[in-house]
Amino acid sequence: MFEQYRAILQERHPEIRVYGEHFPPHPLRMYGANFLGVAKILLIMLVLTSTNPFRVLNLETPGFWEWCIGNKFYSCLVIFFFSNMFESQLISTGAFEISFNDVPVWSKLETGRVPNPPELLQIIDNHIRFQSQTPTVLT
Numbered sequence: 001m002f003e004q005y006r007a008i009l010q011e012r013h014p015e016i017r018v019y020g021e022h023f024p025p026h027p028l029r030m031y032g033a034n035f036l037g038v039a040k041i042l043l044i045m046l047v048l049t050s051t052n053p054f055r056v057l058n059l060e061t062p063g064f065w066e067w068c069i070g071n072k073f074y075s076c077l078v079i080f081f082f083s084n085m086f087e088s089q090l091i092s093t094g095a096f097e098i099s100f101n102d103v104p105v106w107s108k109l110e111t112g113r114v115p116n117p118p119e120l121l122q123i124i125d126n127h128i129r130f131q132s133q134t135p136t137v138l139t
Helices: 002-012 027-048 063-070 072-091 117-133
Strands: 097-100 103-107
Touching: 002 117, 027 072, 063 072, 097 117, 103 117
Parallel strands: none
Antiparallel strands: 097 103
């Protein structure tokens, strides 16, 4: 999304330098994503080696695990894609903040939404207009 907004802004105002960076997720979310990554690899290894962890825990083997062992390819794909989906949700902050000349003009963290392109262009145009109307005071 950042690249789309960058293109829109630079098309209208080529003199503006637009840059962005990732907003880091909360450390607990990072730990959760790392845990899911390790669990994913462990589960895939258990499926591929036909190891039954429920037998080690003296539990009855559930039907889904029998299906996983019988359908290794599909179960590994399901484990891989679903865990990746959850990992990406954990590390995605959705943060979107816009500053103009180091003055914050929009924050998704505060407003809970991303501005639509015309709204963003209007905000930037207003700041440019305000900046050009501000008289310079020399002392």
